[in-house]
Amino acid sequence: MKTTAYHSSNPSDPDVHHDHSNCPSGQQIPAHNRLSGTGGYHRCGHCKNMG
Template identity: 40%
Template sequence: MKIAAFHTVTPERGEPGHRDVYHDVSDCPDGMRIKPANRRAGTGGRPKCEYCRDH
């Protein structure tokens, strides 16, 4: 399901590229790993994550 764009302000699990993208799909595995405290609305000027691009 498509939701408003969001991104994280911190790297999570050190996964390459994870912090450099934004998400806009509610069931994106990377997006779901973002802790609520680190989650920010908007794209952050980043490219869309691969999963969110394909779903």
């Protein structure tokens, strides 16, 4: 499902942002690392494929 942009605050995670709540990569981000917004990062490839 499409959602507002979010990204991980963990520097070891890929420098991408997500905009699908069911993104397999975005779902790896634990809640305490999840920040709203793009973080200035490119959009994740999984999210692009989901539209």
